[in-house]
Amino acid sequence: MSTSLSINLKRASKVYHEGETIAGVVVVDSSSEARHEGLALQLEGCVSLQFSTKNQGILDAFSNNIRPINLISSAIELAAAGRVPGGSTAIPFELPLTPRRPAGASAAPALLETYHGVFVNVMYTLKATMKRSFLNKPLVASCQFFVQYRPQAPPPAKPVRCEITPATLRPGGGARALMPSFHIYAEIDSTVCALDKPITGLIRVDECSVPIKSIELQLVRVETCGAAEGYSRDATEIQNIQVGAGDVRRGRPLPLHMVLPRLFTCPTTATHNFKIEFELNIAVIFEDDYLVTENFPILLLRSR
Structure with missing residues (x-):
């Protein structure tokens, strides 16, 4: 006899906003009638933090103090102890996506957007558990869903234009004397960016005394x-x-166009325990692998 659990959400995208109701079914598949000691569903949302290994020597004493930050937690009972028939049984559920706020708390959203980073992760999961007799392990199924802020009115654009020359850079020691001669113009259409729209701009090499190997646009999380x-x-x-x-043609504008990845970006966030910020780098690599980089801090928002 084999029994398994799975969670199916009604919304195919699995994207929800705070205040909405998460609806779906927990499906129990059993080859024959099976007894259980209760079926429950739990909703959890938390922020997990960790220090990078390069900082562990300095911050080792506090690393144990960084515990997951709970954003939301609720549970419901789907079925009392009893039996499930053989075949497939779908048990519907509804759970409100509303965190409990303490009295006097701000009306600002208490839930953060789903985000998968290196040192900061914001995740939301549903976990179904079917208890069985002490001779059998409980059956567990989990399903991740995604939380997004409701879109706001688009902010005004904040374009940035700059010229990159040896004089605008800050080399160390005598590195300036070893630099080739170059003049590069770069433009970002806006440093305030909507998450569902591409980052655009252009770069133009007006002058360069040595051949160019590559020009790259890099998205960085801080x-x-x-x-x-x-x-x-x-x-x-x-x-x-x-x-x-x-070696790109001199004087010809090259368009910049970057679509932001869904899970690895989120609105720029700042809290007491952590911050998630983003930057854009334009990197010009010469044939001798000499690298010139211009950095642009950007603000990401969830807007229409």
């Missing part, structure tokens, strides 16, 4: 986590798009 005792701040690359390959 995650800060910790407590009053100490903070860890780390930047990691999310994605890299090659804009130009080889």
Whole structure:
């Protein structure tokens, strides 16, 4: 005799907003009639934080203080102890996606958007558990769903334009004398970006005394986590798009176009225990692998 559990949500996208109701069914598949000691469903949402290994020597004493931050937790009983018939049995459920706020709390959203980072993770899961006799292990099924903020009115664009030359960079030591001569113009249409719209702009190489190997557009996340005792701040690359390959033609604009990945980005977030920020890098790599980078901090929002 074999029995299994699965969770199916009615919404195929699995994307929900705070205040909505999560509806679906827990499906019990059994080859024959089976007895159980109760079937329950639990909803959990939490933020998990961790220090990077390079900071563990400094912050080792506080690393145990970083515990998951609970955002939402609720549970319902789907079936009391009894029997399930052979075949497939679908048990419907509904759970409100509403965290319990303490009295006097702000009306601002208490739930954060789903986000998968390196040192910060925001995850929401449903977990179904069917208890059985002490001779059998409980059956468990889990399902991840995604929380997003409701779209807001689009903010005004904040374009950025800059010129990249040896004089605008900050090299260390005598590195400036070893630099090739170059003049590069870069433009970002807006540093305030909607998550569901691409980041656009252009780059143009007006002058360069040496051949160019590659021009790349990099999206970087900057995650800060910790407590009053100490903070860890780390930047990691999310994605890299090659804009130009080889020695690009001088004076010709190259368009920049980057679609933001769904799970690895979220609205720019700042809380007492952690921050999630984003930056855009334009990198020009010369044939001798000399690298020139211009950095643009960006603000990500959930807007129409």
